[in-house]
Amino acid sequence: MHKIPQVVTIAGVDASGGAGLNADVRTFDRLGVYSATVVTGLTAQNTLGVQKMLPTPPDMIAAQFKSIADDLDIQAAKTGALFDLERVKAVVAALEDVDFGALVVDPVMVAKGGAPLLSADAIDLVKTALLPLATVITPNLLEAQTLLKVALPTPEAVIAGAHALQALGAKNVLIKGGHQAGPQVADFLLLADGSEHWYHSARIETARTHGTGDTLAAYLTAGLAKGQALTDIMPVAKRFMTAAIKESIEVGHGHGPLNHWVEVSK
Numbered sequence: 001m002h003k004i005p006q007v008v009t010i011a012g013v014d015a016s017g018g019a020g021l022n023a024d025v026r027t028f029d030r031l032g033v034y035s036a037t038v039v040t041g042l043t044a045q046n047t048l049g050v051q052k053m054l055p056t057p058p059d060m061i062a063a064q065f066k067s068i069a070d071d072l073d074i075q076a077a078k079t080g081a082l083f084d085l086e087r088v089k090a091v092v093a094a095l096e097d098v099d100f101g102a103l104v105v106d107p108v109m110v111a112k113g114g115a116p117l118l119s120a121d122a123i124d125l126v127k128t129a130l131l132p133l134a135t136v137i138t139p140n141l142l143e144a145q146t147l148l149k150v151a152l153p154t155p156e157a158v159i160a161g162a163h164a165l166q167a168l169g170a171k172n173v174l175i176k177g178g179h180q181a182g183p184q185v186a187d188f189l190l191l192a193d194g195s196e197h198w199y200h201s202a203r204i205e206t207a208r209t210h211g212t213g214d215t216l217a218a219y220l221t222a223g224l225a226k227g228q229a230l231t232d233i234m235p236v237a238k239r240f241m242t243a244a245i246k247e248s249i250e251v252g253h254g255h256g257p258l259n260h261w262v263e264v265s266k
Helices: 020-031 058-071 085-097 120-133 141-148 155-167 212-225 230-246
Strands: 006-014 034-046 049-055 076-079 102-105 172-175 184-190 196-202
Touching (some): 020 034, 058 085, 102 212, 141 155, 212 230
Parallel strands (some): 006 076, 076 102
Antiparallel strands (some): 172 184
């Protein structure tokens, strides 16, 4: 009998399979961890956009948490799309009631096609109640700016923004740089001990980036479940993300999904 790390993703289902819970599970499978799922909502979406959403009733979210906690040995969890205030309340209450180990909070706000995945009235609760539970938060630049209500136009501003997010209670902060302008994608990691780390890669001009945020957050979750340090996970995760975007697969006609099967050099 083989013992492997167990993780859970707390996220929405992408009908087209490219993002959300679907991308999380695909990443977890690649990295050899067992993945449970708490479904926060269903989406009718494809690579062209989101056509309809159906959030999960709060009592069903609570029931999923209980089923998993009663039986599985979860070492790490991640959150994705939480949709609205009621779903955030349900997830926060459940996380406070269970021990799922390290928590990666990906504060998903907008889908690649532009559809909102977090209502405006839920943002404050994410800041005050969910971020303090997080081992690491992984906002992209636009999400970080929304959480802080301030622009982050320079590397110095990104560093200051990460410190401000850490002051809200998150132990570690990763601000992803995919929405920055320029030939480089620069991700900034602020650790709980105050150390600062930049990770750079060449920007790849492509529309096939559906699920990038979910995939990177899931990569961190799997690594944390294995007992790895964030500074050990990030260089490998960065190489994987670059390759998964560069070696694209032909699926859909809009913002296509990543190539989760790509071979990555050591």
